[in-house]
Amino acid sequence: MWGSSFPNPAGGAPVGPFPATTVWSYGRAEDPPPDSSGIGGAVGTAPAQNSSFNYPAFTVENTSNVVTTVRWINGLVDAAGNYLPHLLPVDQTLHWANPPNANCIMGDPNRTDCETAVPTPYTGPVPIVTHVHGAHVQPHSDGYPEAWWLPAANNIPAGYALRGSNYGQADNTNTVPGSAYFSYENTQPAATIWFHDHALGMTRLNVYAGPAGFWLIRGGAHDTAAGVLPGPAPTLAGGDPNFNATVRAAIREVPIVIEDRSFNTDGSLFYPQDRTFFDGFTGPYIGGTGTPAGPSDMSGIWNPEAFFNTMVVNGNTWPKFEVAPARYRLRLLNGCNSRTLNLSLFVVSSDPDGIPGNADDVLGAEVPIYQIGGDQGFLPNVVKIVTGSVTTLPGDGTVPAAVAAPDARQALLMMSAERADVIVDFSGMANGTRIRMINTAPDAPFGGFPAPPFLPGDVADALTSGQVMDFIVDNALTQPGDATCMLPKNIVLPAEVPLGAPNNTRKLSLNEMSSDQVCVEIDAMTGAIVGTLFSTFAGDPNFLGNCAAAATTVPGNLPQPMGPRQALVGVVTTDGVGNVVALPKRWGDAITETPLLNSTEVWEIHNTTADAHPIHLHQVAFQVIEREDLDPAALALGNLVPTGVTYPALPNESGYKDTVASYPGQITRIKAKFDIAGLYVWHCHIIEHEDNEMMRPLFVNGDSLIYVSNTGSGVSQWNLGVWSQITANDPLLMAASGSTMYGAFGTGIWAWNGTAWGQITASNPEAMSAAGTVLYGDFGAGGIWKWDGTAWNRISADNPQAMIASGSMLYVNLGGTGIWKWDGAAWSQITATDPAIMVSAY
Ligand SMILES: [Cu+2]
Structure with missing residues (x-):
């Protein structure tokens, strides 16, 4: 990034510009490093006209139900092809990727994806795995935290694992070193989603270092018609608005990612080096280091949360954005590591010293935010948000009386990773009007609204993290289409149907x-850590009692677990x-x-x-x-x-x-x-x-799903207690059929053995063995089993003989490896590259 200058909160002249900041990002693989030396930057700095590498990464435009495939390449190598160490301190004592493939403290020491007791920062090649946040995607392309891979560097140390324990691809014919090939079916409504790294135990660092961008999905049954919302957005063919004033003047839809960062005076990113930054805790740490030394379960580098003093918006510190007196669609993303944002817009009514952003600025009237969409698509109605109120607009041109928000201070509240698709109406504002986006969530963990009594720390510092960006109205940017764009109060959004009753x-x-091992003394007045009283071995059954009874250095202070x-x-x-x-x-x-x-x-x-x-x-x-x-x-x-x-x-x-x-x-x-089987995650x-x-892992259990072929009547599916014919022409056929061996009677799967019906259950082996000929049974957590006429065999990836013996048309779900089809001669995986099979299968 180019260095930039910004107002000095203490007054006087602006600060900076500082040297450029080194960040990482995604770009087109064929693009060179950015070179902006001809336009005010320098070699290697973005934005630049010669390269798509920028910060944030470029926006990926997608169409609902149209597949996007990406080969994600870990290119974190230097010009000589040697790996780049991380920009930031990596804590090896968390449950993390562990490419060294050694030092695990539980189980086999020589593996990836584990905890170690190595207290020093990791300086080896950096694992990455990209997750498209909000994607309705097959598990092989979701970016599982243990599916990381290293760059194809010249100097990977001997013994290092090149991939995490759950590495996978949408198409394993991709053998480009240091990469993974993912497929995104975009089987979801139009939405503002985004992509970022998800490597185990290092996501905070990989995201903070830069790699993140928007993944926009348009079209489909739940998008608005052309002309309803402010537009256009930038397009690849339409010219880069960074460098073309004409293109920039016409843009009315802008993705905006807000990320808090701090910088060292040499321009480099600041991130805390150790735990003392957070709360002054000096140890002992895992690995026996710190002061005092000793046994510990406290990680020495990791910080529980991190809040930074500089607001970076689309890669610029506290930017200004010239807008026409018109309506704009802004797709907002809270891209901060820990920080919650409470956003609102105010006209800057007075600025006596003419330097925007410092203490003499006076905020005047609030400008409403009209929210039209959230994380996964449009809201049922436009919602008008002003500080202290959140009001649903019926879409008929009326604006009801304001409805109070849960707290008088609540505005557009966004926690980390949340998106808000909004319209801001600058029309009618005088040329030169300055509108400021402010943030009034705390510079600390957010406790929620309504909040306890209002303390100074409950609100971001008004001169730094309390300001996000300025919009400045410029009449010269007016376009003919501005007058015809719909008013928010008239917009009817393409609502989706709600989900049905839960199962x-x-x-x-x-x-x-x-901690279960470290006892510290807490100052009774301030809550600060006075010092460490003692630490003990893991599993000490007397730890809590001994800590409660420990003598403090100052009477009245509190001994408590760290x-x-x-x-x-x-x-x-x-x-x-x-x-x-x-x-x-x-x-x-x-x-x-x-x-x-x-x-x-x-x-x-x-x-x-x-x-x-x-x-x-x-x-x-x-x-x-x-x-x-x-x-x-x-x-x-x-x-x-x-x-x-x-x-x-x-x-x-x-x-x-x-x-x-x-x-x-x-x-x-x-x-x-949950409509795709396989392994995912859920998390804070x-x-x-x-x-x-x-x-934690989230495993969508497809073991209960079986497919059978019924000669002359297609393929049927057993799922959640119901048979349905896959063609959907006659969903009741299977349940009523006596000629096809299987029936559903509300109590599970029953088999017809030619004489009588017997329920197929794990507790009824007689009925199971009586089923005869080819039979597939579902035994819940026991998986799918096949009767071969003599014995039951579990159908699984580790039992290929049973699979090969199953005969006729069969589909089985094998969890993390997807759905496979038996065509009578061979098994093949059903993938997006074989859509004809998929259509008949589903
Ligand atoms: Cu959390």
Whole structure:
């Protein structure tokens, strides 16, 4: 990036420009490094006309239901082909990618994707894996955290793993070194989604270093007609608005990513080097380092959250954007690591010293934000957002009386990774009018609205992180189309149908964990860490008692376990005396979130922590149903007791989403349909949390799905207790058929053995063995089994003999390797490259 200058919060002349900042990004593989030396930058700096490498990365334009394929190349090598070490400090004591393939502290020491006790920062080749956030995508292309790969560098150290334990591709014929070939079917409505790195235990660093961009999906049944919304957006053929003033003047749709960053005075990115930055905790750390040294379960480099003092918008610090007096469509993304944004727009009514952004600026009238879309597409209605109100517009040209927001301070609230598709109406504003986007969420973890008593730290610093960008009205940019663009109050959005009744309700928990080994002294007045009292061996059963009884250096100070150590997602269970309690789970624990393929589930996310967490599910678009308070007195004792006090989703949460704010002390209820089998993840999108265990696998269980061929009547599918003919011409045929061996009677699968019906269950082997000839049975978690006339064999990738023996037309789901078809002679994987087979299969 070019260096830039910005107002000095302390007054006086602007600060900078500073030297250019080195970042990483995605660009076209054939493009050279950017060279902007002819236009005010320098060799190697972006934006530049000769290269698509920029920060953020270029926007990928997609069409609903049209496949986009990408070969993602890890090109993090220098000009000599040697790997680049990370720009930022990588903590090897988290459960992380671990390319050295050594030093794992549990299980086999020589593997990837584990925790180590190596306390020093990792300086080897950088693993990456790209995730398209919000994509309805097959598991092989989702960017699983353990599916990373290294660059094809000349000097990869001996013994290093080149790929993570779950590396996969959409098409394994791609053998370009240091890459993965992913396929995105874009089987989803028009939406603003985005792409970023997702490598295990390093996502916070890989994202902070730069690689992120917009992935826009247009068209399909749920997009607006041409001319309804402000446009056009930039196009590849239409010229680069960065360098063409005519193109720039015509643009009315702009993606805007807001990322907080800090910089060293040499221009380089600042990110905390160790835990002392967060809370002054000096140790001991995992690996025995720190002061004092000793046994520990505290990571020494990782910081629990990170908030930065500079707002970077589309790669520029506090930019200004000249706009016509017209309506603009802005696709906003909170791309911050940890920071929640509470955005609003105000006219700058007075600026006596003429230097925008410093303390003498006076804000005047608020400019409304009209939200039209959320994470996964359009809202049911346009929602008018002004600080303290959130009002649904019926779309008939009327504007109802303002409806109060949950808190007088709430404006456009966006947690990390959330998107808001909005219209801002600058029409009628005088030439030269300056409109400022401000942020009033805290420079600290967000606790949610309504919030406790208003403290100074509850709001971002007004002179730095409290300002985002300025818009300046320029009449010269007016275009003929500006006058005909619809007013927000007249817009009717293409609403999607809601999900049906759920098949299952799942209770989940969010948990903050303290140390089990390190006891510290806390200043009773300030809450600050005074020092470490003692640390002990892992598993010490007396740790909590000894810590509570430990003598402090100052009377009245508090001895307590060091925290936070990490945050965990988990499940909800019942303890030995009948209380409903949270059961935190770690990344490496057995998978517990296993919805059946094509099931609709309600997830009840119980937040037992003090902070709000943006919870993101991969694969699915979900609806936010409601939130419910937990009884605070019970919660203080660790018990989860719903109060019955519920809050419906806000109007601007009423479209489909993929990331939801889960507030402390509440149950957040969402509903989703899981319609692609395989392995995904769900996690907190405060990416410092995600990197240290606040993420869990999500396995959509397709084992219950079987396909059978019925000669003369096509292929039928058994799923969630119902047979259906795949052609959909006669869905009841199979259930009524006595000639085809299988029937559905509301109690499972029954087989006709020529004489009688017998239910096929794991507890009824006689009925199973009596089924005769070719038979496939579903045994739940036991998978799909085949009767060969003599014995049952599980159909699985590790049992190819059973698969080959199955005969006739058959489709089986093999979890992470997708759906395979038996054509009578061979098995083949059903992929997007064989659409004819897919059409007949589904
Ligand atoms: Cu979190």
